[in-house]
Amino acid sequence: xxxxxxxxxxxxxxxxxxxxxxxxxxxxxxxxxxxxxxxxxxxxxxxxxxxxxxxxxxxxxxxxxxxxxxxxxxxxxxxxxxxxxxxxxxxxxxxxxxxxxxxxxxxxxxxxxxxxxxxxxxxxxxxxxxxxxxxxxxxxxxxxxxxxxxxxxxxxxxxxxxxxxxxxxxxxxxxxxxxxxxxxxxxxxxxxxxxxxxxxxxxxxxxxxxxxxxxxxxxxxxxx
Amino acid sequence: xxxxxxxxxxxxxxxxxxxxxxxxxxxxxxxxxxxxxxxxxxxxxxxxxxxxxxxxxxxxxxxxxxxxxxxxxxxxxxxxxxxxxxxxxxxxxxxxxxxxxxxxxxxxxxxxxxxxxxxxxxxxxxxxxxxxxxxxxxxxxxxxxxxxxxxxxxxxxxxxxxxxxxxxxxxxxxxxxxxxxxxxxxxxxxxxxxxxxxxxxxxxxxxxxxxxxxxxxxxxxxxxxxxxxxxxxxxxxxxxxxxxxxxxxxxxxxxxxxxxxxxxxxxxxxxxxxxxxxxxxxxxxxxxxxxxxxxxxxxxxxxxxxxxxxxxxxxxxxxxxxxxxxxxxxxxxxxxxxxxxxxxxxxxxxxxxxxxxxxxxxxxxxxxxxxxxxxxxxxxxxxxxxxxxxxxxxxxxxxxxxxxxxxxxxxxxxxxxxxxxxxxxxxxxxxxxxxxxxxxxxxxxxxxxxxxxxxxxxxxxxxxxxxxxxxxxxxxxxxxxxxxxxxxxxxxxxxxxxxxx
Amino acid sequence: xxxxxxxxxxxxxxxxxxxxxxxxxxxxxxxxxxxxxxxxxxxxxxxxxxxxxxxxxxxxxxxxxxxxxxxxxxxxxxxxxxxxxxxxxxxxxxxxxxxxxxxxxxxxxxxxxxxxxxxxxxxxxxxxxxxxxxxxxxxxxxxxxxxxxxxxxxxxxxxxxxxxxxxxxxxxxxxxxxxxxxxxxxxxxxxxxxxx
Numbered sequence: 059x060x061x062x063x064x065x066x067x068x069x070x071x072x073x074x075x076x077x078x079x080x081x082x083x084x085x086x087x088x089x090x091x092x093x094x095x096x097x098x099x100x101x102x103x104x105x106x107x108x109x110x111x112x113x114x115x116x117x118x119x120x121x122x123x124x125x126x127x128x129x130x131x132x133x134x135x136x137x138x139x140x141x142x143x144x145x146x147x148x149x150x151x152x153x154x155x156x157x158x159x160x161x162x163x164x165x166x167x168x169x170x171x172x173x174x175x176x177x178x179x180x181x182x183x184x185x186x187x188x189x190x191x192x193x194x195x196x197x198x199x200x201x202x203x204x205x206x207x208x209x210x211x212x213x214x215x216x217x218x219x220x221x222x223x224x225x226x227x228x229x230x231x232x233x234x235x236x237x238x239x240x241x242x243x244x245x246x247x248x249x250x251x252x253x254x255x256x257x258x259x260x261x262x263x264x265x266x267x268x269x270x271x272x273x274x275x276x277x278x279x280x281x282x
Numbered sequence: 283x284x285x286x287x288x289x290x291x292x293x294x295x296x297x298x299x300x301x302x303x304x305x306x307x308x309x310x311x312x313x314x315x316x317x318x319x320x321x322x323x324x325x326x327x328x329x330x331x332x333x334x335x336x337x338x339x340x341x342x343x344x345x346x347x348x349x350x351x352x353x354x355x356x357x358x359x360x361x362x363x364x365x366x367x368x369x370x371x372x373x374x375x376x377x378x379x380x381x382x383x384x385x386x387x388x389x390x391x392x393x394x395x396x397x398x399x400x401x402x403x404x405x406x407x408x409x410x411x412x413x414x415x416x417x418x419x420x421x422x423x424x425x426x427x428x429x430x431x432x433x434x435x436x437x438x439x440x441x442x443x444x445x446x447x448x449x450x451x452x453x454x455x456x457x458x459x460x461x462x463x464x465x466x467x468x469x470x471x472x473x474x475x476x477x478x479x480x481x482x483x484x485x486x487x488x489x490x491x492x493x494x495x496x497x498x499x500x501x502x503x504x505x506x507x508x509x510x511x512x513x514x515x516x517x518x519x520x521x522x523x524x525x526x527x528x529x530x531x532x533x534x535x536x537x538x539x540x541x542x543x544x545x546x547x548x549x550x551x552x553x554x555x556x557x558x559x560x561x562x563x564x565x566x567x568x569x570x571x572x573x574x575x576x577x578x579x580x581x582x583x584x585x586x587x588x589x590x591x592x593x594x595x596x597x598x599x600x601x602x603x604x605x606x607x608x609x610x611x612x613x614x615x616x617x618x619x620x621x622x623x624x625x626x627x628x629x630x631x632x633x634x635x636x637x638x639x640x641x642x643x644x645x646x647x648x649x650x651x652x653x654x655x656x657x658x659x660x661x662x663x664x665x666x667x668x669x670x671x672x673x674x675x676x677x678x679x680x681x682x683x684x685x686x687x688x689x690x691x692x693x694x695x696x697x698x699x700x701x702x703x704x705x706x707x708x709x710x711x712x713x714x715x716x717x718x719x720x721x722x723x724x725x726x727x728x729x730x731x732x733x734x735x736x737x738x739x740x741x742x743x744x745x746x747x748x749x750x751x752x753x754x755x756x757x758x759x760x761x762x763x764x765x766x767x768x769x770x771x772x773x774x775x776x777x778x779x780x781x782x783x
Numbered sequence: 784x785x786x787x788x789x790x791x792x793x794x795x796x797x798x799x800x801x802x803x804x805x806x807x808x809x810x811x812x813x814x815x816x817x818x819x820x821x822x823x824x825x826x827x828x829x830x831x832x833x834x835x836x837x838x839x840x841x842x843x844x845x846x847x848x849x850x851x852x853x854x855x856x857x858x859x860x861x862x863x864x865x866x867x868x869x870x871x872x873x874x875x876x877x878x879x880x881x882x883x884x885x886x887x888x889x890x891x892x893x894x895x896x897x898x899x900x901x902x903x904x905x906x907x908x909x910x911x912x913x914x915x916x917x918x919x920x921x922x923x924x925x926x927x928x929x930x931x932x933x934x935x936x937x938x939x940x941x942x943x944x945x946x947x948x949x950x951x952x953x954x955x956x957x958x959x960x961x962x963x964x965x966x967x968x969x970x971x972x973x974x975x976x977x978x979x
Contacts, residue, residue: 150865184798202650234799236384245372245401688974
């Protein structure tokens with residue numbers, strides 16, 4: 059299902075605020091269940107059943123730990139760890155969902171509708187383009203370090219950091235220069251008015267999603 | 283019409299990042315490319331080819347800072363690229379560059395094709411119409427929804443050509459577009475160039491590898507030290523013969539028969555026979571890297587039996603996608619998993635043993651150089667290697683005079699030789715190299731071949747993955763063609779995904 | 784190198800370094816999740832390591848605004864990968880401040896660049912703000928259902944003074960990171976011709 063990136067971002071903001079901030083008890087618990095259900099449903103629609111189940115499991119564990127673990131000794135640490143994980147995990151999963159189901163052009167089109175300046179949208183597009191590239195380059199550097207026996211910096215931890223980061227930074231600069239050349243010769247100009255092929259626009263599912271996000275936030279505030 | 287009139291260009295700094303030598307990068311160059319004409323600029327590295335292309339597509343003056351000074355003038359269909367605004371220029375000159383991996387601004391094929399039209403502010407309907415046209419012409423219909431990271435090098439280069447074509451510029455500038463392509467992809471690129479020519483485009487190409495363009499090109503212009511030395515038609519170029527071509531530091535045309543010239547292996551070292559037996563490797567293929575969605579496993583390498591002896595240089599050949607790179611990564615122990623075994627003198631080497639016993643010179647040497655001097659790089663290869671011994675190794679590879687330089691200030695050819703020197707210094711019996719000559723001119727390719735022969739002479743067993751026919755002809759003692767494994771057989775228990783980030 | 788023009792080139796360069804900063808942040812942050820000792824030291828060593836790409840970026844800045852954009856985008860990405868919105872809110876304030884400080888030295892005076900990086904790095908404190916300050920309602924609610932031991936134990940795990948210690952750790956880590964970055968700029972990036 060193709061959703062408007064803005065609807066996804068609104069849902070993400072709501073899940074982030076509630077997920078990291080809300081309690082597990084009372085209204086917080088209810089709101090958490092609703093939002094986790096939405097996250098799990100979206101992931102399931104993409105066919106990521108494991109991730110979907112893990113979102114439900116994390117929230118379930120958080121609620122269970124909150125309800126049943128008694129606050130003494132080791133249990134406090136265990137409950138704390140579960141609590142922390144249950145807070146972060148659905149947010150992280152939704153973040154993965156947003157990033158991997160939205161193309162860069164969709165993001166750009168959506169952010170333009172929100173009237174973000176090109177000074178932010180162009181670097182944002184570059185970041186999205188660069189993250190996989192950096193992962194590839196970093197893997198290649200890791201390979202080279204292992205193959206050359208420098209995996210742990212050849213015995214010096216300071217050197218390890220240097221070997222890891224210096225070639226990566228150099229490659230990033232070089233690739234950035236080539237990317238700049240490619241972008242300029244294909245007419246990217248921050249002052250020009252761009253159009254977009256990506257179809258963004260709120261359709262019923264988007265309204266439903268954004269509405270649900272707003273409703274959970276409202277629900278949390280009223281139940282507090 | 284592309285016109286360069288008495289053009290001289292000087293970079294502000296010697297030894298510029300573009301590989302420019304001190305002095306004028308271009309010196310009084312005049313040439314024209316008429317509509318429907320394909321002109322190829324050739325010559326040794328640093329001869330000014332790239333500078334010329336960057337003056338035509340406006341990159342050298344786009345920022346106006348630190349780009350150096352030009353005299354003379356350039357016109358592209360009446361426009362001066364140096365002062366034409368970016369968007370207007372993009373509609374007049376299309377550019378394709380060397381590395382297909384770095385030319386993408388977006389992450390999926392459809393967005394990449396639309397990118398130019400969007401930048402120019404075209405209405406979506408107009409972009410869509412053009413998109414349908416170019417994707418049909420370039421055979422991309424099946425790729426539109428794909429992530430660019432899932433494409434082969436040849437496919438990427440084709441997408442870039444199509445993306446440039448979407449804006450329908452009358453002039454095209456290509457800077458070493460085939461450097462990272464195999465024979466088949468190069469041939470398709472040549473077809474594309476021929477197609478542009480037939481449609482009346484003025485095409486200017488800077489290239490080292492000339493053979494694939496021999497049918498598409500109208501003229502070859504050879505530059506040296508910024509000056510034009512030769513104007514040649516394809517017939518004249520071919521008629522020069524290999525000896526004269528070599529003297530002009532041009533790659534031989536027609537290319538040598540790769541399987542030819544069996545050479546006697548170099549001096550035998552301590553170790554005799556290296557065997558790869560029944561090697562197979564599987565990889566998860568599927569949705570984009572972030573990992574939401576389903577994937578499956580597919581075999582990417584299959585080698586039944588391959589032998590390399592000490593002193594031999596075995597060329598591992600085959601089209602892109604045949605698994606050459608993965609095979610070498612498995613061999614060197616950096617790729618986990620997989621199946622099969624490496625047997626050295628009758629002893630089976632497990633992954634750890636391979637990691638310590640095989641020196642790997644990967645495809646991109648830029649990410650394999652860690653020291654801040656050339657000498658330091660060689661000393662880093664083996665603990666306790668003295669400066670004198672390291673300098674002696676540099677001598678063998680003609681790098682001694684660069685000992686104090688930072689590795690990244692070297693030319694591509696010198697960097698490649700440095701990585702090879704470091705592999706020798708590591709003192710390992712088996713050395714695996716991945717495409718060591720991509721993007722090198724004839725002189726540097728020859729030096730790389732000499733470097734490989736030096737490794738063999740030192741008693742190393744050398745396995746080199748390459749599709750460079752000239753390199754194979756120059757130094758390989760044997761070739762081992764690799765074919766892409768069939769698409770089937772996804773067996774879960776053999777899952778050997780790439781190591782995590 | 785500063786010529787005051789925030790053109791397309793400068794924007795692409797900013798995106799490149801933002802990606803680098805975010806990747807280093809994420810990778811070394813994950814390292815902390817795996818090794819408990821590092822978890823405690825996170826506020827110190829993460830800004831230290833990120834100082835390497837940041838200092839090279841600062842040395843290549845062409846125009847005012849680049850550090851601001853990097854900060855806001857990094858904050859937004861950290862937010863998108865599951866951290867508190869407070870990071871983004873802090874970034875919107877701290878990144879322009881850092882940019883102004885660095886500009887006061889025309890991006891070339893090391894003490895000011897160091898100060899800018901310290902200010903820039905403090906946005907990371909936003910990641911732990913929920914642990915310290917948004918627990919008020921949380922504690923109020925659970926204290927209705929559980930006895931005080933529960934509440935005390937949780938409060939003891941995250942005493943408020945730890946928050947100020949973390950701010951100081953970030954500052955110290957960032958300062959050392961800036962020095963480390965400067966060292967590597969001198970050792971590698973300048974000889975390699977990346978910084979003029």
